[in-house]
Amino acid sequence: MASASLVLTDDSTLSKLDQSLLKLERVFALISGLAVFSLMLLAVVSVSGRNFFNSPISGYVDWIEQAMPLIAFMGISFVMREGAHIRMDIVVGKLRGRALYVVELITTAFILMLMILLVWGSWAHFDRSFDFAAPMWSRDSSMDIALPIWPAKLMAPLAFGVLCLRLCLQIWAYGRAIATGQAIAVPLIADAAKQAEMEADQLKADS
């Protein structure tokens, strides 16, 4: 099940780096949210253009396909920081203290290894369609209105790169937690009861 997060902060260098990276991550996540919002507006313009003004937007689907990587990738590091990527916490939820940090350190290191490989792989995917010599620097283009595809492809290695920074920071933080016994700058695990409480608090704050 998905777990909600709590991240502790203090005035250490680690925590300061965490905060600075968080600012960047929030901007990235907001870009993703704004992309969703623009998709909505685009559809409204497209449908009303088609039905009322007899002038559909050309390349509607092309634009959606351009926006999707923004939505899908840009917030990935923010979600990692908040500890909101889905996991099964039935085992780690039972662990406490150093045993927990060791397990977290190991799984985080595996994720870092994966993401470094995927930065490489997704960059190669981008690199195949990018060419300084070609028109609009592009070797390929979208079906309908020939938008260059490389900017959309670039989003993956870009967002994954930021995620790698976040993962390095988390590995440092778990290592530090093993040494000091105090976890800073990483999401703590919330059990079902704690999540419920947070959900309730959020509603109280909103209403």
Added chain:
Amino acid sequence: MEPIDIGLWVTGVMLLMVVLGMRVAFAAALAGVIGLIWIFWAKKDYAIDDFGWALGVAVKTAGQVPHSKVSSQALSLIPTFILIGYLAYYAGLTKALFEAAKRWIAWVPGGLAVSTVFATAGFAAVSGASVATSAVFARIAIPEMLKIGYNKQFAAGVVAAGGTLASLIPPSAILVIYAIIVEQDVGKLLLAGFVPGAFSALVYAALIIGMALTIKNFGPPVSGYTWREKFVSLPPALPIVFVVVTIICFVYNPFGGDAWGTPTEGGAIGAFVVFLMAVYKGMRWTQLKDALLETAKLSVMIFTIIWGVLIYVRFLGFADLPGAFSDWITSLTMPPMLILICILLAYAVLGMFMDAIGMLLLTLPVVYPAVMALNGGEAVSAADSTFGMSGTMCAIWFGILVVKMAEFCLITPPIGLNCFVVAGVRDDLSVQDVFKGVTPFFIADAITIALLVAFPAIVLWLPSLA
């Protein structure tokens, strides 16, 4: 080692990682990448010099997946539906719905509880988030029910159970995810969810009315609203109806003729209406920014798990694990219906420990082909099939069953999240209280699932028209 053995090993290690708490998306992707490297390297007989080559090919194969798989028009429905949910909250639709439901239907026996079920069904439809729905209605509906003498545990149970109606009634993000993974028509699946979702709500209502008629001092009906009062309550709740109807009309036009557009457009128009409503109700940039950030967060979470699992699926294709599993399932001598029921029960168990989206994405690549094979294959006609339906219809039916199972798990112990949330919102209720109150609904759900299995027509009637 044969590819199939590599497939089993890698899958085993992946499951171990998931149990150890590695984020599902990354565990699946890592399993996919390692599996690809292994398979390519095995082809070269593990020559040391060729490891670099195998690594390069595997990483480049995996590296295409995130961009190429998420750049699809159908997937854009997911963030749109999520956005509708967050905006609906700011549009004040919860209170409006509850008021309207109360004035129109609370005169039946157990009326306020029945109203709560329909109001949660309505809000759950647009919010798509079961847990949030239960949390919101715990604050609105429980106090009103307690005021007129309902049992506290029962009132909590109604709200916890009502929240689970979210995932079937359109717009439903989880059905979109299912459609994408099994490569079926998104529109048909969305349409298919409507009747079972409404059916579940009716079963709940029938249960409450039955209890009200048989149990003494259950909770009086609420009546005495004038027609004027009834009609005044309708306009504020209309956007919900609008969203559901728009999405259905953009998929299948009930008035005859072509559908109005694509589901993507329908979802976006629905979101726009709810957005206007929220602005009218006083939503400003700060709240909109929050809604957008939350939308981004949930969308990214879902997309990450989608591309992660698809990297794993790419590897599964090389290892032919789904094929082997299908062969095994079809070779079993048990009756196919019994096998299907066992699969559904396995989901019930798994759902107790894992989030619905993670559970479905992780298991469907292997389980879905097996279920299709059990029915006689993707292209089978209704006459030749095991379950008496064509391949496409079987895909839709199984999708609805699996999603209903996943929702069922939200109200089952030990970690039925909806029950925890209701207990969390109400200080005077323990989790045990809510679990006790939700028991009748738990039984009602089991009956609903049995009916959906026994009479597939409940699910398939509407999509077969489109």
